[in-house]
Structures are given as structure tokens and as C-alpha cells.
């Protein structure tokens with residue numbers, strides 16, 4: 449919490465040089481992209497190093513370097529080799545970990561690409577990647593060294609930069625959250641359409657609080673990655689296309705689940721353009737999408753529900769928010785009842801203090817009866833049963849929220865607070 453009694457100028461004088469120095473002590477103003485393959489099946493998982501790359505700028509935070517804003521389903525820790533000091537941490541979720549809950553994962557071993565952006569170290573560092581299971585226990589990890597002068601670190605982003613255009617620019621890379629909107633399934637001839645769709649994405653996002661009031665903390669760049677074919681692959685209809693990032697519907701055999709497992713291709717298109725968070729727009733009107741925390745959002749650009757869906761998916765990929773909807777009485781393998789989920793907008797009541805207990809009016813019954821009054825449906829904070837795919841034993845903050853249904857006009861107050869905290873973590877130095 450801020451100390452209100454320190455004058456602003458003094459506070460800045462005390463804090464800023466120390467933090468700035470800390471970044472410069474250990475890092476160059478460049479990015480180390482680490483590509484991994486997460487492999488295995490429901491029983492056993494492993495992490496392998498694929499490739500290291502250097503990108504010409506660092507667009508991420510230069511403060512809170514060794515802190516995590518959210519636990520995530522996995523974590524990366526970078527340590528200075530000489531001192532053992534933790535100099536950077538970040539967290540993530542992955543499509544691989546989602547897949548582990550599928551029936552297919554009980555009978556076949558698969559490998560999934562994952563790429564992460566870390567500040568480029570000045571000296572030798574030790575990087576550890578950990579994957580956690582639904583019980584928040586580490587189930588796979590890899591530790592490897594990075595020598596900054598390693599000749600096999602792939603230098604990317606210095607030539608042949610993908611054409612791009614800023615749609616919203618608030619400030620420099622260091623002070624702002626840099627979001628890249630990438631084209632998928634748009635041919636060269638369709639790029640005007642892509643830029644229009646990217647503008648619509650911007651509008652949708654900044655039409656939602658807290659993005660609206662914190663708009664000046666964001667830079668949004670549209671990146672015109674061309675595809676050979678128009679549209680994206682729909683395996684369920686035997687339609688396969690050649691597109692920029694090889695996305696397809698029917699992920700895990702689910703009709704509406706649109707993702708890509710070619711994660712390196714996403715990052716290769718973006719090399720040389722500063723970015724931290726990724727929204728991929730698919731040139732199709734078939735309904736679908738997906739969003740994975742600190743990985744990417746991928747969504748259909750021409751369905752009538754496009755605007756609420758892209759914001760919902762960004763709630764996952766940027767905000768680490770959980771789905772607030774539920775459709776089955778069966779317990780979810782993702783959210784065991786005796787574990788408090790790390791996602792800020794659902795709870796098993798195991799550690800409700802760490803969630804939105806402070807926002808629930810005294811005397812509110814648990815579970816809270818759903819609201820029917822128009823004004824209260826979206827705003828009346830309580831402890832409503834049914835969230836995280838399960839109708840029983842998991843609770844959400846309001847009757848209806850952007851993270852539950854497309855018809856909701858906004859994020860609920862709890863999701864808004866979680867998003868705001870995250871934006872401040874990334875953009876405020878203290």
C-alpha cells in the first residue's frame with residue numbers, strides 16, 4: 449500500500465533510481481525468448497528446452513522483477529548464477545496442462561510448444577520452469593543455464609519485421625502494457641479487413657472497465673501476418689488451410705475450441721515488434737476461441753458475438769481469470785474442492801479471505817440466491833454457487849459476468865478489481 453504522507457517527488461527520488469538500477473544491474477534492454485516443449489501424458493510430464501532467441505527490445509516491466517502477480521499453473525524463475533539471487537519470475541498456464549485432463553491424455557503421449565519472454569541477462573543465469581498440477585504441486589520441471597554470449601542464441605527481429613501499425617499508443621514500452629493483435633487466416637489482399645477487425649478489438653476492450661479508465665497504460669499494435677489461404681482450418685468439416693499460425697477448430701475434438709499448437713510461429717511473426725500480450729484474430733465467422741494465461745488469446749473475428757468473446761478470452765490470457773460458468777454436477781478435475789484456486793474470480797471457500805470476502809456485504813447468505821433484478825444481476829457481489837464448470841461446491845462473485853455469459857455488459861466488480869490490480873502491478877513502480 450502507498451504511504452500517502454510521503455510527497456510524490458520525494459517518494460520518486462527514493463524509489464525509482466534503486467529499481468531502475470536493479471534492472472540494469474542484471475539485464476540488457478533486450479528479450480530472451482525461451483521455447484520449450486511440454487511433453488507427456490496424464491501420468492507423467494516433462495519439460496524440454498527447444499531454442500533460445502534474442503529479441504531487440506524488452507517490453508516488459510522493469511520493477512517487481514522477482515514477484516508474481518498470480519500463481520498460474522506454471523512458473524519460470526531466473527537466478528543470477530554467481531549469487532543465486534532470484535532476478536526474475538513469471539507465471540503462465542498452457543494448453544498442454546488443459547489437455548492433461550482430456551481422455552486422450554490417458555492413452556497417448558504428446559508434446560506442445562510453449563514460448564516465454566524474459567529479460568535478457570547480462571551474466572550467466574539459471575532458469576527453472578515448473579509445471580503444477582491441480583493440487584498446486586510441481587509435477588514437472590526443467591532447470592537450465594543460459595550464457596548470454598552463447599552463439600546458438602538465435603538473433604531474431606533485426607530484419608524482415610512483419611508490417612504493423614499502432615492503433616493506440618500511450619507511452620514508452622517500459623511504462624505501458626504492450627498488446628499485439630496478430631492476423632490469422634487473412635491473405636495479403638485482406639489486410640484492410642484485418643486492421644478494421646483489430647480496431648474493433650481495441651474498441652471492445654476499452655469499452656470495458658477497468659481497461660477503459662486505465663487505457664493510458666496500454667499500447668496496442670496490429671501486426672499484419674499474412675496467410676496463404678483465407679479463413680482457418682475446421683477439421684470437423686474436413687477443411688484444412690495454410691495460415692500464419694496454423695490454428696484450427698476442434699481442439700481436443702471440441703467444435704468451438706479454436707487454438708494453435710504452433711506457438712513458435714506466433715512469436716516468430718512478432719519478433720522485432722515490442723509485445724507482452726497476444727490477441728490473435730481469426731478471419732472466420734465460425735464461433736469459437738480460447739484464451740490461456742500469459743500465452744495468447746485466439747478468437748473468431750466475424751461472429752456476431754465477436755466483441756464480448758474477445759474481451760472474455762483476454763480476461764483469461766491477460767487477467768488469468770477463470771470461467772464463471774458451470775454445466776455439470778461432477779467435480780472438475782481442474783478445481784479440487786479442498787484446494788483454493790489461484791484464479792481471483794472463483795473460490796472453493798477454502799481460503800475465501802484471499803478472494804473477495806471483503807466485497808461481500810455482511811449477512812449475505814452462502815450460497816447467495818441468484819439475483820433477478822436487472823441492476824443487481826451484474827453488480828450485486830455475493831457467493832453464488834456454480835463456477836469453473838462445476839455447479840456444486842465452487843462459487844462465483846455475481847449472478848452474471850463477462851467471464852460467464854456473452855450477454856453480460858461488463859466484468860463483475862471482482863473481476864474488475866483483479867484486472868486493475870494486475871495492470872497496476874505491471875505499470876506502477878511501487
Ligand SMILES: [Zn+2]
Pocket residue numbers: 772793845846849850851859860861862863864
Ligand atoms: Zn467476474
